[in-house]
Amino acid sequence: MTATFEICETNTVSVTISHNISDTDMGSADSATVDPVANPITPGSNSFEKWQRIHVTAMGGSSKIDNLQVWRTGALGANATHLTNARTSSYGGAPTYATPTASNSSVATQTMPSSDPGAANLGIGGSLTGNLTATGYSDYLVHQIQTTGSATTGTTTTMNYQYDETA
Amino acid sequence: MEKRKLQRAGLSTATLDPKHICGVCEQAFNSEDEYNTHVCPNTNFQPTQIEHQDALTGGRFSAISKAALERGAKREGEDEHPASKNG
Numbered sequence: 423m424t425a426t427f428e429i430c431e432t433n434t435v436s437v438t439i440s441h442n443i444s445d446t447d448m449g450s451a452d453s454a455t456v457d458p459v460a461n462p463i464t465p466g467s468n469s470f471e472k473w474q475r476i477h478v479t480a481m482g483g484s485s486k487i488d489n490l491q492v493w494r495t496g497a498l499g500a501n502a503t504h505l506t507n508a509r510t511s512s513y514g515g516a517p518t519y520a521t522p523t524a525s526n527s528s529v530a531t532q533t534m535p536s537s538d539p540g541a542a543n544l545g546i547g548g549s550l551t552g553n554l555t556a557t558g559y560s561d562y563l564v565h566q567i568q569t570t571g572s573a574t575t576g577t578t579t580t581m582n583y584q585y586d587e588t589a
Numbered sequence: 590m591e592k593r594k595l596q597r598a599g600l601s602t603a604t605l606d607p608k609h610i611c612g613v614c615e616q617a618f619n620s621e622d623e624y625n626t627h628v629c630p631n632t633n634f635q636p637t638q639i640e641h642q643d644a645l646t647g648g649r650f651s652a653i654s655k656a657a658l659e660r661g662a663k664r665e666g667e668d669e670h671p672a673s674k675n676g
Contacts, residue, residue, distance in 0.1 A: 424654035426639050430612075437607040441624055442636060444612060444645070454612065479625055480637040486661070557637075587657035588665060 423482035425587055430559070432473045435521045446472055446581055448567045452522045458576065465501070466571040471522040471530060476544070476560040476583060486588040488553035490544040490560055493535035496579030501572045504534040506565040508543040516548035516561040529564040538584070611636070613645065 428442040431454040440454035447454070448469040449461035456470075463469050478487055492508045507517055507529045517529045535543065545561040546552030554560075567576075609624040610617050613631045618624040625637050634641035642650035 424639060424651075424658060426637055426642055427650075428612075428636065428642070432607075438610060439607050439621075440610045440612045442612040442645070454610075480639075482639060484658070484661075489660070489664070585657050586661040586664060587654065588661040589658055 465573040469567040489586040505530040
């Protein structure tokens with residue numbers, strides 16, 4: 423037996439948690455299932471922030487989960503940047519959930535890594551060296567797409583989530 | 590303010606009770622425990638069972654878990670036998 427994981431997303435002022443999301447839709451509406459075609463990001467504007475967590479639903483006999491690493495592979499459309507709170511140094515601790523905004527995020531302020539960061543960049547319990555020894559959640563991964571007025575059509579990319587597990 | 594007082598005042602209790610939605614079958618639950626223990630009709634397993642994730646990923650989740658365990662074991666080994674700083 424091994425631990426069981428899922429990615430969860432929290433939305434809206436009423437704190438709706440969507441468990442086990444299969445993809446991340448970035449658009450101009452605050453929803454885990456936003457249709458980016460119907461709700462596109464206007465050039466010069468931002469997507470709504472995404473507030474997501476890694477959720478350990480069962481430890482499966484393992485003793486520890488740690489070393490969370492998050493990155494995106496694949497290129498964005500032109501004149502767009504992907505920002506996040508994930509970082510390997512100067513980590514800002516666990517952000518407290520706030521209703522996602524399409525204004526410039528005050529939490530997601532560093533470029534999302536485009537390759538394996540090689541070290542933890544998402545914390546547990548507010549620390550990059552934190553760990554889970556029972557079911558629970560990581561810190562929030564906050565991320566947002568920001569565009570300029572020259573932005574072109576968006577693309578589909580891959581979000582990567584990695585963890586270490588100790589038996 | 591307590592939930593009951595909020596309800597008496599006609600205010601929303603939503604911020605006190607997050608709504609949990611299964612992203613697979615889209616059922617809504619009032620608590621995380623209810624979510625964790627439901628048998629998802631799309632997989633016939635609970636979210637806490639590895640078979641649930643395997644059903645959703647075509648069996649890849651078990652491979653992901655195995656790789657995570659290997660990384661964890663490697664790090665444990667490094668902690669127990671740290672490389673000599675003197676070479």
